[in-house]
Amino acid sequence: MTKHQDPTRSGHPIESFLCSALDDLEGLADVPAWSMDEATTDRVVLLAARVAAGVAEVEARAIGQAVSLDRPGIAGCRGVTQWLRQLTNVTGRLAARKAALASSLAAWEPTRAATARGAIHAEQAQAIADKIALLDDDVTDHDKQRAEAFLLGEAADHDADALGRMGHEIYARLDPDCADAREAEALARAEARARKRTRLRMYDDGEGLTHGTFVIPTLYGEMLRKALAALAAPKHVRAEQGAGSYDWETPTPEKLGKALCDYVARFPASKLPKLGGLNATVIAIGDADLLEGKVKVARLDTGHKISHLDYLRLACEAGIIPIWMNATGDVVSMGRRHRFHTARQRLALIARHQHCQRNGCTVPGYLCHVHHPHPWSEGGETSLRNAELLCPFHHGVAHAGHAVEAYPMRT
Known part of the structure; x- marks a missing residue:
């Protein structure tokens, strides 16, 4: 027996609607989608998006009610995000987005109503609320309502990302004479927030790949985008790999990933600060017979191991520093000629x-x-x-x- 068929349900209209919707969805589980024609398929996708937006608004109101009833506190949770994770088994990221949407829709009634009737998506609603929240404190409530109405009107033709970039258009309508100055100040505040939120995380999966995520200010993101585009450009790829090597119109994620590797490998070590008294370069350590073609494992100074093939690739372009060790691993001494080790x-x-x-x-x-x-x-x-x-x-x-x-x- 599923949860929505529980006889202890309250009979509240919202709960009754959701239970009926779940019953109807079960009835659709085996209905084939291949029988829809092109026009019907388009309409179903649009309708599903509108229904999803309306359900998201209902969920947001329910989350708001949970906060007012202190359900997170009663459950012993640190906040509404943790409570949502425990109750619904969603990830922390999704729970945080749901909590933020509930707070935003409670503050902006026209945006909430538009979401409830499926006129805008939940992510559009969040973008509108976020943009209005960033307006200066000296902007009146009346002007904030005008800004909200403007963004709601633009939502019919723009996605959430585009709505988030419309700060200039808002100020141009609220205060045309000072629009540029206000936008510059708003951008400065946004950039300060972006710098505080800058992050980089990396981990090795043990299978020869390093995974990572990063969040950087847009300025540096655009710099990186252009640098990788240059390394993945047809002229550069053909020059590096020969004629016929460029077989795509737009760089794929794979090509951009390889361009990032190229970018990291080619960045001049001389332009980096010292790290532990040495240039901040990775040191590949291997026996001399590796250079003669013997198949052996080499290692990096970071402790990771690499194959003989990667070692030989590095040896083609990197400097080779011979280090002779005796049977006990000792290296030739430089005596007392220097106070600090070289x-x-x-x-x-x-x-x-x-x-x-x-x-x-x-x-x-x-x-x-x-x-x-x-x-x-x-x-x-x-x-x-x-x-x-x-x-x-x-x-x-x-x-x-x-x-x-x-x-x-x-x-």
Whole structure:
């Protein structure tokens, strides 16, 4: 027995409608769509979108009622988003959007009514509410209503993204003389918010791919878009890969992904700040016989492994720094000629140890300091024999007499 057939239901008109709608949907489950002609198919898609908008408005009102009844608090949830996730098993992202829509529609009645009758989609309603909420505090309620009416009228011909870009048109109608100045100020506020919301997340799936998401200000997004478009352009692709290699009209996600790899690989390391005393470049570490064609695994200084094929591809364009090690892994020393370990010595340490050498510490080598176990001030040489990789925390501990409590950066 499904939930909407529960005999304990209240009989409230909204609940009764939804139960009837679910019953009707069950009756349509086995009705074939292939029997619809072209005109009917178009109408059904449009009708389904309008019904979905109306149901979203009903759901938004119900969420608003749940907030007024403190259902999230009674359920022990931190907020309405968590409550929605628990109640409906939707993702946090979708729950947050539903909660935001409920709040927005409660504030703007004409937008709510248009959503209820299916005249606009839920995402259009949210865009309209968001745009009005960004108007200056000195804009009167009457003018905000005018702005809302303007955007509702434009919603018939524009999607949510276009509605969100119509800030200039709103100000041009409310205050034509100051429209440009107001738009500039609004854009400055939006850009400040965008900078605070900038994010980048990456993770390795263990299958040779790194996945990631990013949120960056539009200015830098457009810069990246143009850079990737240039790398994926026909002239560049043909020059790099030969005639006949460009077989698409618009760059596909795959082509743009490869262009991003090209962009990362070709960015001049000399233009990057130092990282751990070295250029911020990935170091590929492998035996000499890899260069002679032997099939072996190589590794990066970050700890990840790469195939011999990727190693050889890197060797074609990257610098090769030979490091000779004896049977115990020692590298030739530079004695006391230098107080600080050189870049090549750092490379050797990273190649040998990969991460901080304190037990259990996994801070990668490129973020570590090089420490003299036998202090330089007491006659210790600057060599690979008298060097160890320590993360900033453990380096501080070492210089504090190995007493963790004495290290001021301890948290």
